[in-house]
Amino acid sequence: MPFLNQSHFVCLLISCLLGCGSGSTESEEPESNALPCGTVKQGEQCIALTMADGFTSKRHFILTLPNAETELIPVFIMLHGSGGRADPVADRFNFRQFVEANNYIGLFPNAIVRDDGVSTWNAHDNTYAIPHIDDVQFLNKAIEYVINERNADPQKIYIFGWSNGGFMANRFACESPQSVSAVFSLAGNIRGDLAHCDDSKFVAIHHIHATGDNVVPIAGDDQKGYMPAQRAIEMWSLVNQCDTITSSFGPFDLTNDEMGEESNRIAYDLCRLPVELTIIDGSDHGPEFDNAKLHQYLNDYFVRVENQKILMNKSKLMR
Numbered sequence: 001m002p003f004l005n006q007s008h009f010v011c012l013l014i015s016c017l018l019g020c021g022s023g024s025t026e027s028e029e030p031e032s033n034a035l036p037c038g039t040v041k042q043g044e045q046c047i048a049l050t051m052a053d054g055f056t057s058k059r060h061f062i063l064t065l066p067n068a069e070t071e072l073i074p075v076f077i078m079l080h081g082s083g084g085r086a087d088p089v090a091d092r093f094n095f096r097q098f099v100e101a102n103n104y105i106g107l108f109p110n111a112i113v114r115d116d117g118v119s120t121w122n123a124h125d126n127t128y129a130i131p132h133i134d135d136v137q138f139l140n141k142a143i144e145y146v147i148n149e150r151n152a153d154p155q156k157i158y159i160f161g162w163s164n165g166g167f168m169a170n171r172f173a174c175e176s177p178q179s180v181s182a183v184f185s186l187a188g189n190i191r192g193d194l195a196h197c198d199d200s201k202f203v204a205i206h207h208i209h210a211t212g213d214n215v216v217p218i219a220g221d222d223q224k225g226y227m228p229a230q231r232a233i234e235m236w237s238l239v240n241q242c243d244t245i246t247s248s249f250g251p252f253d254l255t256n257d258e259m260g261e262e263s264n265r266i267a268y269d270l271c272r273l274p275v276e277l278t279i280i281d282g283s284d285h286g287p288e289f290d291n292a293k294l295h296q297y298l299n300d301y302f303v304r305v306e307n308q309k310i311l312m313n314k315s316k317l318m319r
Contacts, residue, residue, distance in 0.1 A: 005237040013131065019307070023036070027053070036166070037086075037110070038085060039087050041094075045062070048060050049145065051137070051138065064106035068103060069151060073152055074157075075107060077107045077108075077157070079164075079165030080164075083119055083120075083204035084165075086110050093289065093291055093298060105146050105152050108310075109138070111168075121135050121165060122168075129161070135157060135171075135172075136171065137260070145290050157180045159172065160184045160185075161186070162186045174194055177201040181204065182273070184301060186208050189226075197248065202272065203277070204304075205274070205275050206277075207276070210281075211283075218279070230277065233268075240273055242269065242271035243271075245267055245270075249265040252265075253312050258281065262283070264280070273309070274304050
């Protein structure tokens, strides 16, 4: 598509996405610039996946499995932001409880650390992080691993990305739509255009952004190459063959750092799969969500995605 040490975050969500394959091992020590899993809590596993990118031979993620395993299990992947780690970000949003409560496989991966000490996903054009680090491949390997080894449902792969992780989720949806069902991106959209995206499959896109964000401004920043959130979601609406008409829902409350009902959702009509934008009035680059409400909001979105898939399949059958 068009796109640090041992207590490092449980690289469950994101890392699991990228590193998959027959060469995986557990509890491996990382090489230079590759973050280990960090704190692995009871019931979780640190998975090390073999990579062939000429930079590091191992990538790590934290893997959490549901208590009650069904025949095919949905997957929830979390991608942290620039300078972050999977473990603390998963705790910030209480995603360990989220995956457990909803019977998801959880993958919390860690990005590569640049020479300046900042962890980043190569989310833009192979130059933002480290040119020859292929994070699209990493996530594909992690997804492949849970499909082949952990009974993951290949039709229910959901990615949550924050900031740089949101940009990475958008890039992945653009370049590997066959590997993801839905993206939920907080304060991170796309770079460039979507003209070179793989159009073999539709991916649902939900972007959520606060008007008070001065790191990745909702109105965009030409100097930093950030396009306005509204423009990015319009581009995704074209990819998903939506109508130009939108429907609005709200206001409603999602955060603890703004009083009252601060959020509104805009959804494009008649899309192949949902394309949505949620605007938080106020707040900043890292809203203090009411995590219980955020979790319900995520689940409601995933339900809309699955319901739309059913309608789309029925439409195909009627042709």
